[in-house]
Amino acid sequence: MTTPLLGQMMDVPLNVSSLLKHAATYAGDTEIVSRRVEGDIHRYTYRDCEQRAKRLAQALIRLGVTPGERIGTLAWNGYRHLEAYYGVTGFGAVCHTINPRLFPEQIAYIVNHADDRYVLFDTTFAALIDVIAPQCPQVKGWIALADEAHLPSMATPAFSYETLLAGEDGDFDWPVLDERWASNLCYTSGTTGNPKGAVYSHRSSVLHAYGASLPDAMGVSARDAVLPVVPMFHVNAWGIPHAAPLTGAKLVFPGKDLDGKSLFDLMETERVTFSAGVPTVWMCLLQYVREAGKRFSSLERTVIGGSACPPAMLREFEDVYGVHVIHAWGMTEMSPLGTLVRLNWEQSQRPLEAQRRLTEKQGVPIFGVDMKIVGDEGRELPRDGVAFGDLHVRGPWVIDRYFRSEASPLVDGWFPTGDVATLDPDGFLQITDRSKDVIKSGGEWISSIDVENVAVAHPAVAEAACIACAHPKWTERPLLVVVKRAGENVTREELLAFYEGKVAKWWIPDDVVFLEQLPHTATGKLQKLKLREMLRDHVLPTANAGAAGVA
Structure with missing residues (x-):
């Protein structure tokens, strides 16, 4: 040799x-x-x-x-x-x-x-x-x-x-x-x-x-x-x-x-x-x-x-x-650049609306970033723009492990982003959902779990869920969904005031919805996807103010 x-x-x-x-x-x-x-x-x-x-x-x-x-x-x-x-x-x-x-x-x-x-x-x-x-x-x-x-x-x-x-x-x-x-x-x-x-x-x-x-x-x-x-x-x-x-x-x-x-x-x-x-x-x-x-x-x-x-x-x-x-997509663990929208020569010759459908996606990986989507069994899914799965990435500016952590988050050498996405035949990424139920308000993440934990600490609250709700200015704002304890009463204003001093001000939900019960799976897990579907038409009271540019 x-x-x-x-x-x-x-x-x-x-x-x-x-x-x-x-x-x-x-x-x-x-x-x-x-x-x-x-x-x-x-x-x-x-x-x-x-x-x-x-x-x-x-x-x-x-x-x-x-x-x-x-x-x-x-x-x-x-x-x-x-x-x-x-x-x-x-x-x-x-x-x-x-x-x-x-x-x-x-x-x-x-x-x-x-x-x-x-x-x-x-x-x-x-x-x-x-x-x-x-x-x-x-x-x-x-x-x-x-x-x-x-x-x-x-x-x-x-x-x-x-x-x-x-x-x-x-x-x-x-x-x-x-x-x-x-x-x-x-x-x-x-x-x-x-x-x-x-x-x-x-x-x-x-x-x-x-x-x-x-x-x-x-x-x-x-x-x-x-x-x-x-x-x-x-x-x-x-x-x-x-x-x-x-x-x-x-x-x-x-x-x-x-x-x-x-x-x-x-x-x-x-x-x-x-x-x-x-x-x-x-x-x-x-x-x-x-x-x-x-x-x-x-x-x-x-x-x-x-x-x-x-x-x-x-x-x-x-x-x-x-x-x-x-249009760009990335994350802290990626330094952060992952994809940017760019049309090649052939794509730029397509009808204007077809071009715009591409530019509204998250873009194509730049050299240095590789990505794939995988299904429940960890197998790579087709890049057909239809199949969606967990987005995994790798590259020379992608994280290997977190600071002061011995365990690596990598799966077979790939970093699982926590996003659910599709990849189409043109190479364009489109984020379809997030595996973690976080809210992204004005480009900053809000933890739904932390918001929920504050709510359930209130003596009148039996159960709470926090989901993202569309907002014209901030893209998403937290919406709190609450089940009251039997025989107890609490108002929207009282619950929102309960957050003061417990979380950053911009983490406080914009609205509260009271329900008799929250949807759960057979194993008792909260079905946030179903909850989002139930409340997808909910209009936040801050939406009109946000659209007018009022913080």
Whole structure:
């Protein structure tokens, strides 16, 4: 047997720091624009960004942070958050982005589970830090992303980020790291039990950036001005903070102001060509331009994911405003990109309605992601667009196991997503249902089990179920279905008030329906599918307000 011939190419590790180094070297004058929480607009370049990221790395090393340790961030989309993406990971530490929309107890759990050494936070979250800091004794320090003049008044002692950076000179060479080392840590929203961590590697993050930048994926290029509305605390803003430096694209960060007028004004001022976000944000933006009689002068395309894009939204963007919509699907465990809608040459020649039926699906896997659907016995089902089964995926940026978990969720080397879907002969994925009964409101998950557990804790409630109900603004909102205890009475208002302080406000159901009994299987399991069918025509009292753009 002959010995295989090995390639004779350089073995250069894929490090996240190389993305920013490339941008600083070859697109050094390209702008990064941020609307700051201080209220002004900040401008600098990729060259400036790398210099400050190196100072952050020096400061963290001076504070005693070592490779492998986690540094948390609670921040909006902005230049300082971008610096953390690279300053933390560049010397081998792990950047742990935290979703501030979670309930404080969940945030404290995540910080503790990740064993964060330091947490960087925007000053708008000062009150939140005061709540969680006493519950996180292992955190060595809290770092406010501000200068001394803008340090918030708070009970928790905090460093000034700018003061820390001012103490360093930026004379720092990014070390060459093992590409298998962890770079970033993101937690799921805890749809079943506590949130679970997905640990991305340098290799997976760089490959994901390449995949996201493909012309038939996000197609981020050096000619783009990119405004990521999707938060940097939400699965790394879908990889944009890595893809933009890879290509040298201009970055525009919106900060905390995500209302329609603020987004539109920033897009127009900075000549934004490409954006990405969940449907809820785009509903507000479209409502603003519609009512104000505005037109987009530079926006060419947007990625819509997190929740299914309503067909009416897709058509308004494209037919009325000439903005191409790229429908996408993914998940935290996939870094997150899995599929994006793209029509090949043959599909683009089909009648318009046939094209639109394809674009309303979740799209085709990008290179780097493979997927299949399997039936009850684990056998792969045909890709005929009719058979539906459990969706399984695999690829170099798909999770192998969760953080601090010995057991792997993989089934024969594939990750079971928890979604039920079809795959058609064109390769298009369509999600038909979810195997877990979670509600996705405005791109964020809500645990139906947690909502139910609060309800059944009420002394007048015998049984409760929480299901998703359609909403014109948030796509889905929780609807609580309750069976009262015999001889007890409770009103809708009393039940909703019972949730105050027990879950995040946006988890509180929009309505309550009282039934004599809930449907069950012969083994006593609740039949949520049947319950959804029973209540599919239910109209939430918030639906009209939501359609009018009222939160």
